[in-house]
Amino acid sequence: MSEPRTLAPPERRVAQVSGVERLGAYDLITAVDPTGPTEPCPGQFYMLAADDAWGGGEDERPYLPRAFSYARARVEPDGVALSFLLEAIGPGTERLALLAPDEGLALVGPLGVGFRPAVDGTRPLLVGGGIGVAPLLCWHEELPDAAVLLGFRGASHAQAAALFAGEPQVVTDDGSVGRQALVTELLAAELDADPAVTVYACGPPAMLEAVRALCAERDVPAQLAMESGMACGFGACFGCVVPTRDGYVRLCVDGPVLDSSVLETAA
Amino acid sequence: MSEPRTLAPPERRVAQVSGVERLGAYDLITAVDPTGPTEPCPGQFYMLAADDAWGGGEDERPYLPRAFSYARARVEPDGVALSFLLEAIGPGTERLALLAPDEGLALVGPLGVGFRPAVDGTRPLLVGGGIGVAPLLCWHEELPDAAVLLGFRGASHAQAAALFAGEPQVVTDDGSVGRQALVTELLAAELDADPAVTVYACGPPAMLEAVRALCAERDVPAQLAMESGMACGFGACFGCVVPTRDGYVRLCVDGPVLDSSVLETAA
Amino acid sequence: MIELCGVSLRGPVLNGSGTFDAIAARRAFGDALLERFPFDAFVSKTITVEPRQGNPPPRLWETAGGLINSIGLPNKGLRGFIDSDLPQLAELPVPLIVSVMGFSGDELAALVAAVGERDEVSMLELNVSCPNVETGLVMGAEPAETARVVEQVRPLSAKPLIVKLTPNATEPAAVAVAAQDAGADAVSLVNTVKGMAIHPETGEPWLGGRTGGVSGAAIRAVALEQVAAVAARVEIAVIGMGGIASGRHAADFIAAGASAVAIGTESFRDPAAGLRVATELAELSLTRAPRSPASTTV
Amino acid sequence: MIELCGVSLRGPVLNGSGTFDAIAARRAFGDALLERFPFDAFVSKTITVEPRQGNPPPRLWETAGGLINSIGLPNKGLRGFIDSDLPQLAELPVPLIVSVMGFSGDELAALVAAVGERDEVSMLELNVSCPNVETGLVMGAEPAETARVVEQVRPLSAKPLIVKLTPNATEPAAVAVAAQDAGADAVSLVNTVKGMAIHPETGEPWLGGRTGGVSGAAIRAVALEQVAAVAARVEIAVIGMGGIASGRHAADFIAAGASAVAIGTESFRDPAAGLRVATELAELSLTRAPRSPASTTV
Numbered sequence A, B: 001m002s003e004p005r006t007l008a009p010p011e012r013r014v015a016q017v018s019g020v021e022r023l024g025a026y027d028l029i030t031a032v033d034p035t036g037p038t039e040p041c042p043g044q045f046y047m048l049a050a051d052d053a054w055g056g057g058e059d060e061r062p063y064l065p066r067a068f069s070y071a072r073a074r075v076e077p078d079g080v081a082l083s084f085l086l087e088a089i090g091p092g093t094e095r096l097a098l099l100a101p102d103e104g105l106a107l108v109g110p111l112g113v114g115f116r117p118a119v120d121g122t123r124p125l126l127v128g129g130g131i132g133v134a135p136l137l138c139w140h141e142e143l144p145d146a147a148v149l150l151g152f153r154g155a156s157h158a159q160a161a162a163l164f165a166g167e168p169q170v171v172t173d174d175g176s177v178g179r180q181a182l183v184t185e186l187l188a189a190e191l192d193a194d195p196a197v198t199v200y201a202c203g204p205p206a207m208l209e210a211v212r213a214l215c216a217e218r219d220v221p222a223q224l225a226m227e228s229g230m231a232c233g234f235g236a237c238f239g240c241v242v243p244t245r246d247g248y249v250r251l252c253v254d255g256p257v258l259d260s261s262v263l264e265t266a267a
Numbered sequence C, D: 001m002i003e004l005c006g007v008s009l010r011g012p013v014l015n016g017s018g019t020f021d022a023i024a025a026r027r028a029f030g031d032a033l034l035e036r037f038p039f040d041a042f043v044s045k046t047i048t049v050e051p052r053q054g055n056p057p058p059r060l061w062e063t064a065g066g067l068i069n070s071i072g073l074p075n076k077g078l079r080g081f082i083d084s085d086l087p088q089l090a091e092l093p094v095p096l097i098v099s100v101m102g103f104s105g106d107e108l109a110a111l112v113a114a115v116g117e118r119d120e121v122s123m124l125e126l127n128v129s130c131p132n133v134e135t136g137l138v139m140g141a142e143p144a145e146t147a148r149v150v151e152q153v154r155p156l157s158a159k160p161l162i163v164k165l166t167p168n169a170t171e172p173a174a175v176a177v178a179a180q181d182a183g184a185d186a187v188s189l190v191n192t193v194k195g196m197a198i199h200p201e202t203g204e205p206w207l208g209g210r211t212g213g214v215s216g217a218a219i220r221a222v223a224l225e226q227v228a229a230v231a232a233r234v235e236i237a238v239i240g241m242g243g244i245a246s247g248r249h250a251a252d253f254i255a256a257g258a259s260a261v262a263i264g265t266e267s268f269r270d271p272a273a274g275l276r277v278a279t280e281l282a283e284l285s286l287t288r289a290p291r292s293p294a295s296t297t298v
């Protein structure tokens, strides 16, 4: 079984923050990982924590590391520069957003299984919502010709679209950039025009469920990069399960990319 | 009873760090307290915490605020600039030492009771050991003619002596600055030369006990600024007690400056 | 305004016994403390019949998000309390609850009788849960023991009686039911969770009292579970505490069934924590409806 | 090398049951995991007779320095474990301890008999302490209940039997004594401390299982106190755990009387935590002499 899974060193290590870039509502944090593998698979993720003062935020958190898809990996002389796109929504992401160059970023990874190749005879189509664009960035680098459909809340979030090469189609909830529409409306139009695609999607749960339903109706294969609350990221805690047709699966070892056909319907 | 005690506002407030100066082994942190009293009494202290990320250090600490004598207070247009001299010895002081200008420094204070005037007919004599020089700095500003005796571990610590106006006598444990001697040897010599003094001392427990004993032998009045582990700083927790002839007293409300005559002997 | 055991309070935020000394705090903060008093009712530190010095220092150890204390109930004793503390506590702008602890049913009875007849006192809290003094465990950990002491003291005062529960019990809800059936008007929980620290250099216990009690954020989830379990079993009011530091935490305890909450360790971090929690809670209440009938507005 | 219940281990650092899935970890880390295996013995996740899906998500909630889990013992059941997990666990470079839990004495007996006869297995751990499944509380919180099940299963295997204690008991030391007297070779403690979280938006319990168990730094002081209390009362080996994250923490548990320690939640923060703790502990041991005779070098 050749899963898209690059193995991780079995320990936490400390990368050095080399860049911090504000992109509207998001931050792009880059850190140089001195000893990790140079070729993670798009869709894989890392467990991250600030090496210092990881704690003492809201409710005396964070305590555990947080999961982040890598958005970019570049081999550099002293290691792999890994970039993460993050949205500060709580004590963990807020602390990470405060990281400054030269601070330590503790990480474990790459973890999980990434995106699988497109089904024979289909073209890849990337669909991202909000912070869910992160794993699509590196995947798009491997599939430069793939069409990219992106949806954001508004202009500040939509700045992340600039990270994509080529011309992604962008829509926003408030119409401030592109049309006022849901990204799934773009997807429906694309599928209606040509259903011979493999869809790769990442975004909020409601969006992923809509993508799943749209694809299921049309028998279109879809790979969804999903999220759930994680404590460990390597199958140790059994905390990150999502329901599938085969029962609960741990998203950190059996995902985060799941084939939409294994998911139970929302109903 | 006119205790040297300036009342504190009954709440935690946030001062803005305006200066961070490295002084050998110590850090001098200055923060502008917008609403606190402008005239704390020398010997009083504040409970301090970094406003952000107060936690996540060694053993997931700090959690509670930490006690610090103020070393200087200067009235400025937007508040009182309070300076604290600190030695990083654990997770709380380490976090404080990382404070950068414009960060928030949460504080409660001034707390406790400060140094009392010298006994009539005596001259004041200030004796400091290590980080214990902190409260003597502001006290010396009020008693500019007082002799100052300081002891430090070595040259790096002795840099704090430069904060004192005039010419403090300095000794070190390793002889790297001044003579190789204990500050209590200087004190003994002074007392032998002229015992008509009121001694003000602050430093490690062994030094304070030596000062107490030297003064007791000669019936010299001494006021000792002491330390103990504190959780609250305002008499709430009963945690900071030290044994005295009258039983346990809470150092945060009945001290930190105690008249040495109330202390029990070490034996 | 809320009503707790028939006593009107301006709000539902109390202090935990032994975590705020209003007399000492007035020395530090002056009368500003009375003008901005942080609690809606004031709970005294636990008193005993005889004066106590408390445990030898060190008495404190900081843990991850928590504090272990081994204070050992220092207090002036019943007489000293009535003569020198009570007049000062009577000046506080809120109702007074006096916490008492006895080393026997008879001692508790003496305390309840003497304190219960004072007009300055609105309610009594029986501390049967202090983990630092041996009797605490015995009385408060077993339903039958609790029932026995509550039955003994109940007839001695008409004032509302709160029984403070220990978390160091297999089934706090069973103890709460026993207290209720024996005539308690309310239960409060949790007291501190037994804990210990080792001296980093010697390997011996750090605390002068060898073991102590953990409080603060570290125990909040544990306290919340016990409050929910107790509230599900009793009809009387439940006063919830354990690591509460924000209005949302207070709302969580109320959602779990508490009628009122108490702030302990968070006051050490901010003497005005009680006020802040009350303000935040009031803001939240506009969005999250209280579910506990005992906490309704009067 | 140390000896634990007659089994030689290269060191005193185990994992807590259910906090490290060596099979899944090998998928993530490959054979590097075996080369740098973090523990000196491996404790399996608790298995039951029948397969279990576990509790509905969400299963996790982060607290101050801690984690609440409500996993609900998902496992393949006895048959699935023996057929598919055991062969893989047998490849680990350290002795294997299998944790078992039954919903009755008979179920426990079936598990002990079946697992105990496997050569791959060095010891058995009886989980009578899981707070997520009702029977756990009943068996492990009462000395008599514990004695009954240990007596029932003791004759069924010659392998060393560890009884894992729950902290949610009035007197864990009494339960430990009961386990010892019924024939246990060691006790391990603590399991997780009962806790709860409220959904920030709905006011309802956050966890799918409604309540859960707190682990991690937040419970370390509580665990240490219980380990000390238990070690003072029993002669058998004590395996201490609860928030251990450094060699000094491990040394503290050993100073309190533990013969070995286990790492749970800290592995979530660093999969190599066990190795790090072992290294730090070895360095510290040079300065701080172990006091527990059971932990001496063989």
Ligand SMILES: Cc1cc2nc3c(=O)[nH]c(=O)nc-3n(C[C@H](O)[C@H](O)[C@H](O)COP(=O)(O)OP(=O)(O)OC[C@H]3O[C@@H](n4cnc5c(N)ncnc54)[C@H](O)[C@@H]3O)c2cc1C
Pocket: A045, A062, A066, A067, A068, A069, A070, A084, A085, A086, A087, A088, A089, A090, A091, A092, A093, A094, A131, A134, A135, A226, A227, A228, A229, A230, A256, D060, D061, D062, D063
């Ligand atoms: C595989 C994977 C990849 C991801 N990739 C990215 C990425 O590339 N970029 C990115 O920004 N994010 C990513 N995420 C999400 C990211 O991990 C979370 O945003 C982060 O964990 C939030 O942590 P926090 O402390 O900031 O917020 P939290 O306070 O933890 O809040 C996050 C959510 O968790 C819940 N929650 C609230 N309080 C608690 C609590 N005490 N305990 C448990 N849950 C609570 C709530 O539902 C809340 O909305 C990814 C997640 C996964 C699983």
Ligand SMILES: Cc1cc2nc3c(=O)[nH]c(=O)nc-3n(C[C@H](O)[C@H](O)[C@H](O)COP(=O)(O)OP(=O)(O)OC[C@H]3O[C@@H](n4cnc5c(N)ncnc54)[C@H](O)[C@@H]3O)c2cc1C
Pocket: B045, B062, B066, B067, B068, B069, B070, B084, B085, B086, B087, B088, B089, B090, B091, B092, B093, B094, B131, B134, B135, B226, B227, B228, B229, B230, B256, C060, C061, C062, C063
């Ligand atoms: C009135 C007063 C005034 C002070 N003024 C100053 C000053 O001007 N400048 C200055 O630098 N310092 C001052 N101090 C001391 C300062 O408060 C301490 O250095 C500080 O609290 C240490 O905190 P930490 O987290 O860095 O170290 P900690 O880790 O808290 O270690 C400090 C000491 O506490 C003990 N300890 C270790 N672990 C723990 C634990 N988990 N819980 C409890 N105790 C523990 C040990 O004895 C250790 O040496 C003053 C103290 C008092 C009481």
Ligand SMILES: Cc1cc2nc3c(=O)[nH]c(=O)nc-3n(C[C@H](O)[C@H](O)[C@H](O)COP(=O)(O)O)c2cc1C
Pocket: B236, B237, B238, B239, C015, C016, C017, C018, C019, C045, C046, C067, C069, C071, C073, C099, C127, C130, C164, C189, C190, C191, C192, C214, C215, C216, C217, C219, C241, C242, C243, C244, C262, C263, C264, C265, C266
């Ligand atoms: C330093 C300290 C002293 C305490 N003293 C008492 C006491 O005298 N009587 C009592 O019933 N509870 C006492 N408690 C327990 C608190 O009232 C409260 O139940 C507990 O601390 C949990 O709340 P918290 O986490 O908000 O502090 C004390 C707690 C602390 C931290």
Ligand SMILES: Cc1cc2nc3c(=O)[nH]c(=O)nc-3n(C[C@H](O)[C@H](O)[C@H](O)COP(=O)(O)O)c2cc1C
Pocket: A236, A237, A238, A239, D015, D016, D017, D018, D019, D045, D046, D067, D069, D071, D073, D099, D127, D130, D164, D189, D190, D191, D192, D214, D215, D216, D217, D219, D241, D242, D243, D244, D262, D263, D264, D265, D266
């Ligand atoms: C996610 C999780 C799952 C656990 N599963 C089990 C289990 O299956 N059986 C068991 O005996 N203990 C289980 N435990 C308890 C741990 O083995 C350990 O006793 C507890 O977590 C305390 O140690 P720690 O604070 O180092 O995590 C579990 C703990 C966690 C956090």
Ligand code: FES
Pocket: A229, A230, A231, A232, A233, A234, A235, A236, A237, A238, A239, A240, A241, A250, A251, A252, A253
């Ligand atoms: S996050 Fe722990 S098993 Fe997936």
Ligand code: FES
Pocket: B229, B230, B231, B232, B233, B234, B235, B236, B237, B238, B239, B240, B241, B250, B251, B252, B253
């Ligand atoms: S520090 Fe709390 S009483 Fe002194």
